[in-house]
Amino acid sequence: MAGGASAADVRSILALPSPSTPGPSQPKPTAPKTARKPEGISRELYSLIGPSAPSLTAQLAKPRLKQKPNLGRGNKVAKWRVLAFVWRVYVLKEEWQEFSNPGRADSLKLCHWVKATTDPTAEYQFAKYNVPSTVYTYSQDEYNRLLEDKDWTKEETDYLFNVVREYDLRFYVVADRYDYPGGQPRTIEDLKDRYYSVCRRLIRNRPWAGDESSKVQLVASFFYDKDREVTRKKYIASLENRTPDQIAEEEALYVEVKRLEQNERRFAKERDELLKTIAGVDSGLPGVAADDEVQIALFGDPKKKKKGGNGMDIDSPISGPSGIISLGPSTPTRRVQSAKSVAYDALHCILRSDVMPTNVPPTKAAHQPVYLRSSRLPMPKASMAPKINQALAELDVSHTRLVMPTRENCSQLEGLFDAAAALVDTKKVVDKVDQEIRVLKARLAGRASVGARSEGADADSKNQGEQAEDGERDAEGEAEGEATEKADRAVSVAASVRSYSRKRSKRSASVSSVDTSTTSATRASRKRQRN
Amino acid sequence: MVNYGADEVSALVLDIGTSSIRAGYAGEDTPKAVVPTSYGFTPQTQDPLDVPMEAGGDPAADAAEIKKKAKLHIGQHGPSMFRHGMEVANPMQAGLIHDFTPIPSLIRYAFETGLSCNAAEHPVLVTEPPWNTPANRERMAEIMFEEFQVPAFYISNTGVLNAFAVGKGTALVIDIGQAMASVTPVVDGFVLRKGLASSALPQLVHAHAKHLLSTPTQRRPGGIQLIPHQLISSKQPVDPAVAPIYSLREDRIPGVTPSWREWYEGREVDEWVMSVAGVLDQGWNDQLAASRPPRQYEFPTGFNDWFGPERFLVGEQYFIHSAQMVASNPNIPKTLPALIAQSLSACEPDLRTVLLGNIVLTGGGSLFAGLGERLSNELMRNFAHMKIHAPGNPTERRFGGWLGGSILASLGTFHQLWISKEEWQEHGKAIVGQRCK
Numbered sequence: 001m002a003g004g005a006s007a008a009d010v011r012s013i014l015a016l017p018s019p020s021t022p023g024p025s026q027p028k029p030t031a032p033k034t035a036r037k038p039e040g041i042s043r044e045l046y047s048l049i050g051p052s053a054p055s056l057t058a059q060l061a062k063p064r065l066k067q068k069p070n071l072g073r074g075n076k077v078a079k080w081r082v083l084a085f086v087w088r089v090y091v092l093k094e095e096w097q098e099f100s101n102p103g104r105a106d107s108l109k110l111c112h113w114v115k116a117t118t119d120p121t122a123e124y125q126f127a128k129y130n131v132p133s134t135v136y137t138y139s140q141d142e143y144n145r146l147l148e149d150k151d152w153t154k155e156e157t158d159y160l161f162n163v164v165r166e167y168d169l170r171f172y173v174v175a176d177r178y179d180y181p182g183g184q185p186r187t188i189e190d191l192k193d194r195y196y197s198v199c200r201r202l203i204r205n206r207p208w209a210g211d212e213s214s215k216v217q218l219v220a221s222f223f224y225d226k227d228r229e230v231t232r233k234k235y236i237a238s239l240e241n242r243t244p245d246q247i248a249e250e251e252a253l254y255v256e257v258k259r260l261e262q263n264e265r266r267f268a269k270e271r272d273e274l275l276k277t278i279a280g281v282d283s284g285l286p287g288v289a290a291d292d293e294v295q296i297a298l299f300g301d302p303k304k305k306k307k308g309g310n311g312m313d314i315d316s317p318i319s320g321p322s323g324i325i326s327l328g329p330s331t332p333t334r335r336v337q338s339a340k341s342v343a344y345d346a347l348h349c350i351l352r353s354d355v356m357p358t359n360v361p362p363t364k365a366a367h368q369p370v371y372l373r374s375s376r377l378p379m380p381k382a383s384m385a386p387k388i389n390q391a392l393a394e395l396d397v398s399h400t401r402l403v404m405p406t407r408e409n410c411s412q413l414e415g416l417f418d419a420a421a422a423l424v425d426t427k428k429v430v431d432k433v434d435q436e437i438r439v440l441k442a443r444l445a446g447r448a449s450v451g452a453r454s455e456g457a458d459a460d461s462k463n464q465g466e467q468a469e470d471g472e473r474d475a476e477g478e479a480e481g482e483a484t485e486k487a488d489r490a491v492s493v494a495a496s497v498r499s500y501s502r503k504r505s506k507r508s509a510s511v512s513s514v515d516t517s518t519t520s521a522t523r524a525s526r527k528r529q530r531n
Numbered sequence: 532m533v534n535y536g537a538d539e540v541s542a543l544v545l546d547i548g549t550s551s552i553r554a555g556y557a558g559e560d561t562p563k564a565v566v567p568t569s570y571g572f573t574p575q576t577q578d579p580l581d582v583p584m585e586a587g588g589d590p591a592a593d594a595a596e597i598k599k600k601a602k603l604h605i606g607q608h609g610p611s612m613f614r615h616g617m618e619v620a621n622p623m624q625a626g627l628i629h630d631f632t633p634i635p636s637l638i639r640y641a642f643e644t645g646l647s648c649n650a651a652e653h654p655v656l657v658t659e660p661p662w663n664t665p666a667n668r669e670r671m672a673e674i675m676f677e678e679f680q681v682p683a684f685y686i687s688n689t690g691v692l693n694a695f696a697v698g699k700g701t702a703l704v705i706d707i708g709q710a711m712a713s714v715t716p717v718v719d720g721f722v723l724r725k726g727l728a729s730s731a732l733p734q735l736v737h738a739h740a741k742h743l744l745s746t747p748t749q750r751r752p753g754g755i756q757l758i759p760h761q762l763i764s765s766k767q768p769v770d771p772a773v774a775p776i777y778s779l780r781e782d783r784i785p786g787v788t789p790s791w792r793e794w795y796e797g798r799e800v801d802e803w804v805m806s807v808a809g810v811l812d813q814g815w816n817d818q819l820a821a822s823r824p825p826r827q828y829e830f831p832t833g834f835n836d837w838f839g840p841e842r843f844l845v846g847e848q849y850f851i852h853s854a855q856m857v858a859s860n861p862n863i864p865k866t867l868p869a870l871i872a873q874s875l876s877a878c879e880p881d882l883r884t885v886l887l888g889n890i891v892l893t894g895g896g897s898l899f900a901g902l903g904e905r906l907s908n909e910l911m912r913n914f915a916h917m918k919i920h921a922p923g924n925p926t927e928r929r930f931g932g933w934l935g936g937s938i939l940a941s942l943g944t945f946h947q948l949w950i951s952k953e954e955w956q957e958h959g960k961a962i963v964g965q966r967c968k
């Protein structure tokens with residue numbers, strides 16, 4: 001039904017019998033438009049993009065839940081409905097309109113409120129979210145030529161592709177619902193492996209319109225290494241399955257190793273000194289390092305790869321010729337890895353974290369057990385967190401959910417926090433200097449008037465009193481040397497900031513310019529290096 | 532219209548639980564109609580002139596013969612009113628609809644009396660427990676389309692909806708209702724069926740409380756008589772733990788049926804549990820239990836007493852079963868920690884961290900005093916990274932499933948999922964399973 005507010009509309013709203021239109025018998029009371037602030041919504045939406053990929057649920061919002069439960073009955077409700085109706089029709093110029101949804105295959109017609117100016121034949125605005133994901137299909141011929149697999153029949157492969165399409169590539173759900181009649185049980189890795197390998201084979205063997213590199217890229221995006229996934233899962237399981245006893249034992253061992261290392265170092269140092277005093281020779285430490293390298297090459301145990309450089313003597317009675325005890329990082333400088341181990345790492349996707357500083361006492365706190373990176377995302381420093389969050393919010397940078405916590409992303413996020421912290425710091429300094437200038441100016445003005453009234457000893461003594469009062473404020477006009485210079489600097493910074501902020505609103509709490517943040521970021525990083 | 536995902540089509544949301552049926556408009560934050568699921572009925576064999584069936588509605592074809600001729604008493608003044616010879620029944624069993632005969636009448640009552648609306652004019656979203664059977668949901672679709680003539684229908688399960696209600700698409704939903712406690716892993720808006728774990732734990736807790744009240748003890752040599760207030764004509768104030776002084780309405784006694792009596796006793800126990808029972812937040816400890824203040828409660832007979840440590844024994848049943856109990860009952864319902872462990876072990880290891888970080892505690896039973904804190908402490912011991920989200924507002928917990936439905940049915944993106952009447956007529960029952968995954 002169209003045509004603005006007719007008597008029939010009011011009738012249907014009040015649930016009075018209407019001769020022609022089957023309007024809604026009870027349109028709900030609706031909060032005025034102000035209650036549906038998009039800002040509020042974006043937060044709600046945001047909270048939905050969980051750690052997993054966004055999906056239908058990503059568009060889920062909580063509509064008007066802040067509204068108080070409607071406890072009133074009868075009259076009150078009816079009045080509210082009339083009000084809501086009047087609001088919709090006259091203020092928002094909306095009308096109750098029938099629409100059909102092109103996202104649907106049938107002709108279901110539902111009614112909803114829309115702006116009266118909206119073209120009733122326009123495509124339904126939410127239809128665009130009905131995007132079918134692309135899942136590859138193959139012909140019988142292609143199957144016979146390319147996709148034969150001793151573990152899979154064509155029928156089961158078809159079934160797999162159907163389920164994958166049905167659940168939009170959500171493999172956790174696919175694995176849960178997968179139930180091929182008469183088939184063998186399949187793990188999620190089996191399913192992914194089959195699906196991605198079929199896709200890869202299809203892409204490789206089909207005619208390709210684009211250039212070779214984009215094809216390679218596409219194939220790479222379907223890469224799946226089943227064995228690695230299985231191993232990874234085993235690692236996670238063993239990480240989870242550690243008993244408290246095992247964890248305690250791990251900790252104890254770690255402390256013990258640290259203690260041994262310290263003994264080692266002390267021993268080596270004493271020996272060094274002894275050699276120097278007695279024989280006047282250096283104990284060729286570099287040579288020892290080289291020897292160590294040889295050991296790695298010889299015994300090639302990947303578990304011992306974490307071996308750092310060392311202050312350990314090869315002849316030390318504990319380490320012995322086999323070098324079994326030469327574990328753990330012991331010098332702060334990270335030794336360059338041999339080409340071989342680099343290659344090994346790259347092949348096995350091993351990322352080495354920086355060597356722990358040695359000056360940390362061998363306590364529990366220094367020990368970092370294995371963990372999932374997603375469980376320890378970088379956070380802003382607790383003392384600064386509210387300010388940083390506020391600054392980032394003003395800059396429209398959202399950081400609360402890192403969907404893909406890769407190492408690079410984590411370090412970028414950390415960089416972002418550093419930059420934001422520097423920004424907040426700068427802002428604080430600017431504010432302080434601004435304030436100082438204001439105080440000084442006020443004082444200057446006061447002095448001028450005082451001076452006008454009486455020149456001479458009176459003013460001087462008053463000045464002194466003032467100076468004593470706020471002793472820290474050392475930027476008095478008469479103050480010499482350093483103080484003047486400091487004040488000058490402060491003034492120039494303040495001036496530049498003021499000229500900047502004059503362009504923007506004076507009230508904006510933080511400056512939202514990329515340039516500013518980068519310079520402060522570099523400054524922050526410089527500061528860090530100095531530390 | 533601001534384009535943020537909500538679009539109203541004035542849909543109705545219907546959530547049928549063991550304790551109550553909740554109905555209301557999508558987009559609102561509480562169900563307007565909350566109707567007890569238990570209903571009373573009086574057989575009408577002797578009086579053919581009486582008006583048949585108060586709540587109307589064509590009984591389904593396979594209606595039991597007696598109930599066909601019975602007069603149903605539904606709503607606030609249904610089972611709780613005393614009527615001569617009235618029986619009380621509940622169509623639910625293990626959280627599922629077991630007896631469909633009274634269901635249309637109950638739904639009609641919720642829609643027409645509770646909401647004063649005609650379901651034929653609104654799309655209807657119905658909820659189901661995650662362990663619902665295909666036959667059951669098809670039957671529900673049939674009732675909606677054939678009997679209520681709804682233009683569109685959808686059925687969604689309470690696990691997913693409870694997650695939606697707190698704004699999550701991925702969650703481990705712990706729902707404690709009247710009959711069942713369940714743990715449901717939800718990923719991206721889909722239930723992982725293999726990780727579903729449920730047990731009749733609330734019924735065990737209820738039975739324990741009833742046993743505690745009615746068993747004679749040194750302090751209460753006669754046990755506690757759970758006599759309905761409808762049967763008591765007068766009573767006198769008495770001191771705590773002293774035998775009550777009251778007189779019965781003898782005229783009503785002959786009209787009392789065992790089913791009504793049992794229903795009433797259950798309600799009385801529930802009320803006692805809500806106001807007196809609790810659970811210690813750090814596990815059982817005699818001294819701690821004794822140091823907590825006792826609570827007083829008065830029963831309809833006038834009998835009243837202070838309940839000390841015993842009131843905390845009730846809550847222990849949610850978390851631990853004594854060896855003796857396990858030995859005497861091999862099919863004892865699993866405790867909450869056992870259900871959670873079972874559910875997690877059936878999930879991919881990768882998912883566990885995510886699920887543990889998004890635990891949603893919901894259902895009326897989760898309002899049990901101290902349950903949230905205790906659960907949090909129990910889980911913290913094994914999973915350091917877990918985080919429980921429990922709505923602070925009690926109505927949001929009691930109506931979590933309904934609220935999720937309310938949100939879902941008012942989303943613009945949802946409207947392409949409705950099963951329309953046309954589709955129902957064209958494809959029949961099969962469409963329900965295809966559309967509602």
Ligand SMILES: Nc1ncnc2c1ncn2[C@@H]1O[C@H](COP(=O)(O)OP(=O)(O)OP(=O)(O)O)[C@@H](O)[C@H]1O
Nearest residue numbers: 548549550551708709710711805894895896898899
């Ligand atoms: N404050 C409270 N303390 C303890 N229990 C409560 C409290 N409030 C409600 N309950 C219990 O919650 C139960 C009802 O919960 P809910 O409405 O979630 O169940 P339901 O959905 O109808 O049942 P089910 O899910 O088992 O089919 C009742 O058994 C009631 O005793």
Ligand SMILES: [Mg+2]
Nearest residue numbers: 548549708894
């Ligand atoms: Mg329930």
